Amino acid sequence: MDKYKVMIGLEMHCEISETNTKVFSSAENSYSELPNSNIRPIDMGFPGTLPTVNKEAVKMALMASMALGCKQPEYMYFERKNYYYPDMPKNFQITQETKPIPVGIYGEFEYYCGDEKKKVRINNIHLEEDAASSDHFSTYSVIDYNRAGVPLLELVTEPDFRSADEAVSFLETMRSIYQYANISEADSKKGQIRCDVNVSIMDKDLDENDMRNWGTKIEIKNVNSFGGVRDAINYEIKRQTELKEQGTYDQMEQQTRRWDEESMSTIFMRSKVDAIDYKYFVEPNIPKYKISKEWLDEIRKSIPRFANERMEEYMDKYSLSRYDATILVKEKDVSDYFEEVIKLGGNPKSASNWLTSVILGHLNKYDITIKELYLTPQMLVDLMEMVESGKISSKQSKEVLYKVLSEGKDPKTIVDELGIKQIGDDKMIRELVCKVLDEHLELIEEHRKGRNVFDYFVGQIMKATRGQANPKMTAQIIREEIEKR
Amino acid sequence: MNKGILELHDMLVKGEVTSDELVKEALELSHKIQDECNAFVTILDDAKGCDVTDNLLSGIPYGVKDNYSTKGILSTGSSNTLKDYIPFFNATAIEKLNSAGAVKVNKTVMDEFGMGGTGTTGHTGIVKNPWDKTRMTAGSSAGSAAAVAAGVYPYATGSDTGDSIRKPAAYCGIVGYKPTYGMISRYGLFAFASSLDHCGVLSRSVEDAAIVVDNMKGIDKNDMTSWDSSDMHLYDSLNGDVKGKKICYIKEICDIDNYPNATDELKMHLSNFHNVLDKCRELGMKVESVSVDKTLLNALASVYVVISCAEATSNMSNLTGIIFGPRSDADNYIDMMRDYRTKGFSPLIKRRFVIGSYVLQAQNKDRYFYNAQRVRRLLVDAWKNLFKDYDAVILPVGTGPAKYLDSSKDALNNDETLTILEEHLQIGNFGGFPSITIPDGFINNLPVGLNITGNCYDDINVLNIAYAIEKTMPYKNQIAKEVK
Numbered sequence: 003m004d005k006y007k008v009m010i011g012l013e014m015h016c017e018i019s020e021t022n023t024k025v026f027s028s029a030e031n032s033y034s035e036l037p038n039s040n041i042r043p044i045d046m047g048f049p050g051t052l053p054t055v056n057k058e059a060v061k062m063a064l065m066a067s068m069a070l071g072c073k074q075p076e077y078m079y080f081e082r083k084n085y086y087y088p089d090m091p092k093n094f095q096i097t098q099e100t101k102p103i104p105v106g107i108y109g110e111f112e113y114y115c116g117d118e119k120k121k122v123r124i125n126n127i128h129l130e131e132d133a134a135s136s137d138h139f140s141t142y143s144v145i146d147y148n149r150a151g152v153p154l155l156e157l158v159t160e161p162d163f164r165s166a167d168e169a170v171s172f173l174e175t176m177r178s179i180y181q182y183a184n185i186s187e188a189d190s191k192k193g194q195i196r197c198d199v200n201v202s203i204m205d206k207d208l209d210e211n212d213m214r215n216w217g218t219k220i221e222i223k224n225v226n227s228f229g230g231v232r233d234a235i236n237y238e239i240k241r242q243t244e245l246k247e248q249g250t251y252d253q254m255e256q257q258t259r260r261w262d263e264e265s266m267s268t269i270f271m272r273s274k275v276d277a278i279d280y281k282y283f284v285e286p287n288i289p290k291y292k293i294s295k296e297w298l299d300e301i302r303k304s305i306p307r308f309a310n311e312r313m314e315e316y317m318d319k320y321s322l323s324r325y326d327a328t329i330l331v332k333e334k335d336v337s338d339y340f341e342e343v344i345k346l347g348g349n350p351k352s353a354s355n356w357l358t359s360v361i362l363g364h365l366n367k368y369d370i371t372i373k374e375l376y377l378t379p380q381m382l383v384d385l386m387e388m389v390e391s392g393k394i395s396s397k398q399s400k401e402v403l404y405k406v407l408s409e410g411k412d413p414k415t416i417v418d419e420l421g422i423k424q425i426g427d428d429k430m431i432r433e434l435v436c437k438v439l440d441e442h443l444e445l446i447e448e449h450r451k452g453r454n455v456f457d458y459f460v461g462q463i464m465k466a467t468r469g470q471a472n473p474k475m476t477a478q479i480i481r482e483e484i485e486k487r
Numbered sequence: 488m489n490k491g492i493l494e495l496h497d498m499l500v501k502g503e504v505t506s507d508e509l510v511k512e513a514l515e516l517s518h519k520i521q522d523e524c525n526a527f528v529t530i531l532d533d534a535k536g537c538d539v540t541d542n543l544l545s546g547i548p549y550g551v552k553d554n555y556s557t558k559g560i561l562s563t564g565s566s567n568t569l570k571d572y573i574p575f576f577n578a579t580a581i582e583k584l585n586s587a588g589a590v591k592v593n594k595t596v597m598d599e600f601g602m603g604g605t606g607t608t609g610h611t612g613i614v615k616n617p618w619d620k621t622r623m624t625a626g627s628s629a630g631s632a633a634a635v636a637a638g639v640y641p642y643a644t645g646s647d648t649g650d651s652i653r654k655p656a657a658y659c660g661i662v663g664y665k666p667t668y669g670m671i672s673r674y675g676l677f678a679f680a681s682s683l684d685h686c687g688v689l690s691r692s693v694e695d696a697a698i699v700v701d702n703m704k705g706i707d708k709n710d711m712t713s714w715d716s717s718d719m720h721l722y723d724s725l726n727g728d729v730k731g732k733k734i735c736y737i738k739e740i741c742d743i744d745n746y747p748n749a750t751d752e753l754k755m756h757l758s759n760f761h762n763v764l765d766k767c768r769e770l771g772m773k774v775e776s777v778s779v780d781k782t783l784l785n786a787l788a789s790v791y792v793v794i795s796c797a798e799a800t801s802n803m804s805n806l807t808g809i810i811f812g813p814r815s816d817a818d819n820y821i822d823m824m825r826d827y828r829t830k831g832f833s834p835l836i837k838r839r840f841v842i843g844s845y846v847l848q849a850q851n852k853d854r855y856f857y858n859a860q861r862v863r864r865l866l867v868d869a870w871k872n873l874f875k876d877y878d879a880v881i882l883p884v885g886t887g888p889a890k891y892l893d894s895s896k897d898a899l900n901n902d903e904t905l906t907i908l909e910e911h912l913q914i915g916n917f918g919g920f921p922s923i924t925i926p927d928g929f930i931n932n933l934p935v936g937l938n939i940t941g942n943c944y945d946d947i948n949v950l951n952i953a954y955a956i957e958k959t960m961p962y963k964n965q966i967a968k969e970v971k
Contacts, residue, residue, distance in 0.1 A: 043576055047805035049569065050556040050578060050675040052710050084801050084847070088820050093804030281847035283856065286682035286798060287673075288711055 006203040006246065008239055009216050010169050011161035012231075013198040014176060017132060018062050018153035019186045025131050025153035026053030026096055026288075033192055037146035045134075045150045047091030052287045055080070059153040060105070062185045063129040064293070064301050066155055067106025069179050069308065070124045075103040078293055080129075080285040085278055088145060089133035097130035097156075099282050102290075104128035106157075114310060115171040117324070122172055123160040130154050135193065149193075155185070161200060161216065166235035170228050173197065178309045182334040190227050197225045199261075201238040203246065217242075218254050222268050225261045234261040238268055312337055320350035329358050335372045336362070342379035348386050356382060360400065364407060376410050377403070385413040392472050393417075428479070431463065431471055435479050438462045439487065446487055456480065488512050489638040489966045492543055492695045499539045499546050506536025506546030506590065513548035513592045516639040524615040524637065526630035528553045529561050529594040537588050543698050543722075545588030550634050550643030553594040553609075554601055555581050555686075556675035560591075564600045564677045565609030568806045568831030571813050578675020579710065580644065580686050580703040587702040592640065595630025599833050601648055601679040602799060603627055606655065608833055613892060616658060617967035618933055622889040625658040627651040628689060632659040635689045638966040642690040642699050648679045649791055650884075650912035652687045653924035653938055657884035660926045660934025660965055662957075663689050664696040664950070667943045668919025669714045671700065672707030680798035683791075683916040691964045693925065693954040697721035700946075724947040729955040730771035732948075734939070735877040736764065739781050740907055748902055752887035756935050759928040760883040763937060766959045767881070772952070775877070779869050786862045788910045790917070793846045793859035800843030806831070867918040874942035879952050881939050884924050885909055888933035912938060921946040923953045926962040932970040934962070 024031050029042040044051035060078065067074055079102045082094040098104035109124035134150040136143050157176070163169040177195065180188040188195055202217035209215055220238060225231050238259075245251040256274035261267075284290075307315075309331040316327040331337045336357065343353040361382075365372060385406075389399045394417060405416045438459060439446060445455045459480045463471050488509065490498075498504045517530045527550075539546040551557060554564045556574040563569045577585065584591070596609040606614035606629025614629035616622040617637040624632045628645030632655035635643050645652035647665040656663025665687035676686055688699040701722050706715040743749055743757050764774050808814045808827030815826035832840075846855035873880055886905050915922035915938075922940040929935065939956075941949035957963055 046810050048556075048574070048576075048811065049562075049564070049572070049677040049805065050554075050574075050673075052674050054709060054711050082801055084804065086804065086807075086821075086824065088809070091805060091807075091810055093807065094801050279849050281801070281844065281849075281852075283797060283801070283847060286680075 005206055006243060007206045007210065008164055008235075009161040009200075009202045009204060009210075010163035010165075010235060011200040012159045012163070012169055012172065013156060013200075014159075014173060015154055015156045015196045015198075016176070016180050016186050016188055017149075017194040018059055018155060019188075019192075019194060020184050021056055021058045021062065021153060023056055024151035025056050025059045025129065027151040028054070029151060031152055034148050037144075038148060040148045041150070045091070045147050047093070053080075053096055053285065055288055056153065059129060061297075061301055062153075062183070063105040063127070063155055064298065065183050065305055066157070066180070066185060067109070067127050068302055068305060069183060070106060070109040070111050070127055070157065072106030072109035072124055072127055073103075074106060074298055075293060077102065077290045078105075079290045080288045081282045082285050083280040083282055085280055087133070088143075089136055089150070091134070091147070091150065095131055095133070096285050096288075098128035100126055102284070111172075112310070113172050113175040115168045120168055120171070122162040125158040125160055127155060127157040130156060155180075161202070161219075166232040166239075169199070169235060170232050173228050173231060175310065178332075178334075182306050182308050184306075184334075193226065195226070197231050198223050199225055199231055199234055199238075201235055201242065203239065203242045218251070218256050220254075220256070220268075221258045223258055223260045223271065230261055230263065233266060234268060237266065241268070306334070309334075309337070312341075316350075316354075320344075320354070322350065322354050326354050326358050329362065330354060333372070339372050339379055343382055346379055346383045348379075348383040349390070352386055352389075353382070356386070356403075360403060375407075377406055381406065381412050388413065388417065392474070395469070395473060398469065428475065431476055431479050432483070434463055434466055434471075435459070435476070435483050438466070439480075439483055446484060449484060488516055488548075488640055489964070490641065491692050491964050492547060492641050492690075492698050495547050495641065496539075496543045496545075506539060508536070509546065510534050510536045510548050510590050510592060513640045516637070517593050517634070520617070520634055520637045520639055523620065524617055524624075524630075524633045525612050526596055526614055526633040526637075526639075527593045528563055528565060528596055528609070528611055528630070531560065531592050531594075534590055534592045537590055540588055542587045542702070544584065544702055546590065548590045548592040548640040549584070549699075550593050550595045550631055550640055551581060551591050552597055552628055552631050552644050552646055554597060554646055554677040554679075555644055556677070557581055557591070557594065560594065562594065562677075563610065565597045565611065566599045566806075566831065566833075566836075567610045568808065568812050568827065570610060572811050574675075576675065579672035579705075579707045581675065583703055583705065584644075584699075589702070593634070595628070595634060595643055597629055597631075598627035598651075599836055600677060600799075600803065601627040601646055601651055601684075602795075602836055602839055604650065604654060606630070606633075607892065608835055610833075615892070616889045617969065618660065619889065619970050621891055621893070622933070623658070623892050625655040625885075625889065628655050628663070631689045632656055632661060632663070635659070635691060636661050636967040641695050642688055644703070645687050645689045646676055646679075647685045647687050647916065648683045648795060649910070649916055652685075652689060653912050653915070653922060653936075654885060656689055656924040657926070657934070657936025657938075658889035660936075660962065660967060661689055661691050662693055662696050662923065662925050662953075663687065664693075664700060664923040665915065665921070666700050666704065666946050667921045669710070669712040670704045670716050670921075670946065672705065672710040672713045674707055674709035678798075678802040680795040681802060682798060683795055683913075685916065685919075691966075693923070693950055693957050693963075694722060694725055696923065697725055697950050697954075719947060721946060721950055725951060725954045727951065727955045727958060729952055731773070732771075732878045732952060733773040733775065733876065734767060734879045734881045734952065735775045735777045735873055736760075736881050737784075737911075738776050738778050739784055740882055740911055741776070746904055746908070748904065750887070752930055753905075753908075755930045756883055756885075756887040759930070759935065760937055763927045763956065763960075764881070767956060770955050770959065772955075774881070777873060777877075779873075783862070783865055783869060784907045784911070787866060787913060788906050790859045790862045790866070791910065791913045792842060793855050794863060796839045796843035797847050797856055797859075798843070800840045800847070803836075803840070863917045866914055870914055870918055870920065870940075871942065874945075878945075878948050879939045879941040881937060881952075882911060883908070883927075884912065884936040884938050888930050888935050915940050919943055921949045923949055925953050925957050926965065927956075927960065934965075
């Protein structure tokens with residue numbers, strides 16, 4: 003591998019799941035177990051039906067285009083891609099080509115691969131309609147048109163990735179952006195994300211600015227999980243490297259392959275000479291329309307801060323570890339929750355601790371989202387304040403939290419009900435300390451001889467108060483009382 | 488049924504006739520004209536009259552071209568590929584006519600999917616011209632034209648991609664009007680070439696055409712190319728006042744010198760046209776001759792073929808016989824589609840699909856498809872330039888009266904010098920211009936027509952000019968009288 007450089011480009015398809023209706027159809031855009039339940043005549047290509055553009059989908063597509071640092075078009079066009087396939091009843095797909103320009107073109111985008119910041123050039127991002135989904139059985143196939151017409155974003159990168167890790171890190175970043183921007187659940191288990199991967203290898207000492215040195219582009223179609231992307235890339239690197247070593251690389255023609263999960267290998271589909279001519283032309287039923295600057299500005303303003311930006315902020319501003327910051331920004335709702343807690347006056351460090359050590363575990367255990375959590379950011383702040391002011395101990399606070407979650411009552415009520423207010427009354431603790439010391443005069447002697455009996459006394463006080471005595475105060479009073487004797 | 492909408496409405500309101508009686512008469516006439524002209528795919532024998540309201544169309548029968556989707560009623564596009572297709576939704580225009588209280592009594596034969604200009608390519612056979620059964624009606628709105636001309640009802644819907652309303656109207660001695668692109672929603676109209684397709688009407692008077700389109704038009708959330716015309720009242724705006732209007736005709740199309748092989752019919756047709764122009768002058772209109780680059784005009788027919796075939800091949804890809812249409816029993820979906828399409832489409836349509844595919848292929852696209860788009864733009868610009876100085880362009884339709892059926896070939900094999908005269912109506916589709924054909928005379932007892940085309944959104948002006956010219960001639964509400 004040292005001799006070669008890998009050129010990897012991605013085509014990432016992501017369904018927009020957050021619009022009410024499909025992209026060119028008034029059918030509902032929602033995942034349904036019941037086949038063919040979210041369909042309108044156009045989704046099945048009935049004669050006389052016409053596409054109408056979903057403005058919300060265009061808005062989301064433009065937002066994604068901005069997030070990728072792409073240029074937005076002045077006019078919106080759609081085009082027809084003509085081909086016969088049973089999952090596309092009109093037998094053409096309404097999509098966008100690079101001329102006239104789609105929702106986004108020529109962007110540059112930064113992402114993290116591990117700790118390292120990387121850049122990738124975006125060739126374009128476009129809005130199109132998804133095809134129906136099909137299931138294949140041994141002698142027949144079935145088609146479900148629920149997915150036909152669901153808005154789909156396809157982004158195409160330049161071949162700027164040099165490893166499977168980089169490619170997958172980019173995909174993870176994009177998934178996070180789609181989720182943060184409330185464009186898509188971006189759930190590959192629901193088939194919402196699908197990728198095509200281009201891989202070629204070139205000799206390391208050649209100039210990579212010259213396209214002619216890039217080697218033979220191999221396109222791998224329909225890789226439907228990030229794990230699959232990683233495996234497919236690594237397989238393809240290995241396969242192509244072997245061809246190089248054998249000296250047969252140059253005979254390999256440009257081709258399309260598919261990733262086969264079962265055999266964990268890529269399989270030849272067609273060579274470039276058999277490429278389909280899609281006979282694109284501008285969709286005549288959708289008049290081109292001007293995208294106003296005002297609308298673009300409005301969209302730009304509504305873009306939330308994405309995960310990377312937030313992570314950097316958490317590390318810089320709140321001195322959180324990269325590890326904790328990464329966990330907090332993984333889901334936008336968690337990150338929003340964290341930020342709300344801080345806005346309400348919570349300490350960032352302890353808020354982070356609460357979230358990463360207890361709350362996320364709870365969410366996981368009960369398989370709920372943070373939005374479904376009974377504990378509101380205000381309640382968490384209240385709880386944190388009770389600890390800070392010494393009203394309850396941190397050990398008690400955990401017990402309170404579990405009760406809050408299991409009983410659905412706010413922290414103050416739980417504390418009152420349990421009667422677990424921390425005893426912070428100097429006189430009361432002093433009386434107890436004196437009593438304990440009086441009962442164990444022999445231990446005070448031992449103490450003076452150097453034996454550590456301090457913890458024993460603290461333990462006795464805690465036992466007597468069922469853990470409610472303020473530990474700091476207790477220790478101080480014990481120290482003082484021993485000195486007096 | 489040989490009356491106009493206003494008169495029928497008046498009779499209905501006064502109780503001189505009932506809606507049921509009108510429908511019954513229209514159905515009887517439908518069967519008669521079916522026998523004589525083969526104008527219908529379906530006759531709705533169980534159609535019933537309905538309540539008469541303030542709406543001028545209420546209770547009055549009409550016909551529907553068979554490429555309009557009609558809920559629960561066979562809608563074939565006159566193609567074997569949809570010979571059993573019963574839609575479950577109405578075209579928007581039909582929905583609007585329904586709510587106006589109009590009563591549909593039949594579905595009319597057309598050239599298969601509108602892709603023809605003869606009325607001879609529908610799957611139920613050729614349509615004959617009621618004036619002379621040995622002649623064609625022209626197409627594609629052939630059945631609609633024949634039925635309206637024969638007096639089955641006062642109007643029928645049509646669609647117009649090249650001249651499919653306006654040419655048969657001329658051949659049948661009636662009025663054919665296609666309003667500005669997008670004035671009537673195309674939702675539910677079987678697509679032929681979406682950027683050229685228009686809904687419209689065939690009637691026996693300009694006022695009837697205006698009344699019907701008033702009821703068909705309107706912005707539709709299902710058609711993004713439709714626009715709001717709620718402040719345009721076509722019928723109410725007809726006043727016949729055309730004094731001071733400026734209209735022009737194009738030398739390169741109208742002068743007999745352009746046609747070295749002109750027949751007597753053509754000579755009569757053009758001289759009749761120039762006589763009508765004199766009548767226009769008498770009405771106080773300024774009529775001028777203008778010149779348009781002949782090279783540009785000569786490109787017109789090719790531009791139409793390229794663009795319409797390209798869009799058609801894509802639009803009709805949905806016809807696979809799998810979801811709707813008579814499904815083939817071949818073993819797999821590819822063979823099913825091939826079988827269905829091979830058997831279902833007529834050779835003419837297949838030829839157009841081949842042309843459409845060819846011009847869209849990557850290696851040909853710039854030379855044919857993009858060039859056609861460019862020339863389309865030039866032609867539209869040339870007409871828009873005329874509209875800067877003139878209220879409308881007035882031109883003769885075709886080379887004379889209806890052609891004989893047996894000498895007809897839909898292939899574009901005419902005398903090339905006549906092509907412009909035969910095809911110029913297509914410019915109305917290129918630009919989406921409002922365009923109306925009215926009868927303007929007779930040659931050997933057969934009707935001929937002229938066309939008035941104006942700028943987009945200028946429908947009222949176009950209708951008014953047509954209305955004024957119509958008044959100078961005795962052809963309003965004429966019913967076909969068989970010549971032989």
